Amino acid sequence: MGGPAPFLAAPAANTSLSGPGGCDGVRAKVRRRTGLPVPTAGDKGSRNLQATSMIDPQQQRVNMVESQVRPSDITDRRIIRAMLEVPREAFVPPALHELAYMDEAVPVTPRVDGRAARALLAPRTFAKLVQLAEIAPDAVVLDVGCATGYSTAVLARLAKSVVALEVDDALAGRATETLRRLGVANAMVLQGALEAGAPAHAPFGAIVLEGAVSRVPQELLEQLADGGRLVAVVVNGAFGRAQVWRRTGKAVDARSAFDAGAEPLPGFARKAEFSL
Numbered sequence: 001m002g003g004p005a006p007f008l009a010a011p012a013a014n015t016s017l018s019g020p021g022g023c024d025g026v027r028a029k030v031r032r033r034t035g036l037p038v039p040t041a042g043d044k045g046s047r048n049l050q051a052t053s054m055i056d057p058q059q060q061r062v063n064m065v066e067s068q069v070r071p072s073d074i075t076d077r078r079i080i081r082a083m084l085e086v087p088r089e090a091f092v093p094p095a096l097h098e099l100a101y102m103d104e105a106v107p108v109t110p111r112v113d114g115r116a117a118r119a120l121l122a123p124r125t126f127a128k129l130v131q132l133a134e135i136a137p138d139a140v141v142l143d144v145g146c147a148t149g150y151s152t153a154v155l156a157r158l159a160k161s162v163v164a165l166e167v168d169d170a171l172a173g174r175a176t177e178t179l180r181r182l183g184v185a186n187a188m189v190l191q192g193a194l195e196a197g198a199p200a201h202a203p204f205g206a207i208v209l210e211g212a213v214s215r216v217p218q219e220l221l222e223q224l225a226d227g228g229r230l231v232a233v234v235v236n237g238a239f240g241r242a243q244v245w246r247r248t249g250k251a252v253d254a255r256s257a258f259d260a261g262a263e264p265l266p267g268f269a270r271k272a273e274f275s276l
Contacts (some may be wrong), residue, residue: 139205
């Protein structure tokens, strides 16, 4: 059968995220919003970045779970355990390690030519989506838009296996290498169009979209197994809602779950409609 081929491990790309759309922009935003002394590269106090990055990541994971995940009605102990185990900082650029556990999306690529940055979902949004997917231990999961692979590493602790799909070849390489380095053996990273899914590896017990979309293609829904669920943040204008689709036989029903925001995934924009 056809479909994207596994992406071979490649050296992590040396991507610069300095400037208003990258690391410095996030630090400046956090500093403005919270008043925390988060220096940017141009600050005289930038030497403090090294000291800041020495904060115990394990304690940061505990703080993330206790302050963001548990209060968001996450009752699946497997999700909590996985998010306590996976080092989120390993999946973000080194300059953003100290911000890896903040309560919002963490960018892993800069904004370029008007295109939105790619980012890891905010911890609470990600945890709620995963719980909504009701992933069984024997499930094969499709992780759409895995970026650097954090979501894949968490899902791999919940499911039998994970097929991670990423359109950006540099991100796919980084995900492959980081997952290999962390010993995640039940996941594979494919490079290909996100909206097309991975039909050669279907059906899937769950499909998780790691960003905002304006629509969910029928092609993805057809890759669900009977009883399988697809979860995504669907944006309509300025507002986003997490939704879940469940397949029963040939029928698929959908319901809205909770308010959520996320950076958009490429490839899911609504096609322009023309009328005469």
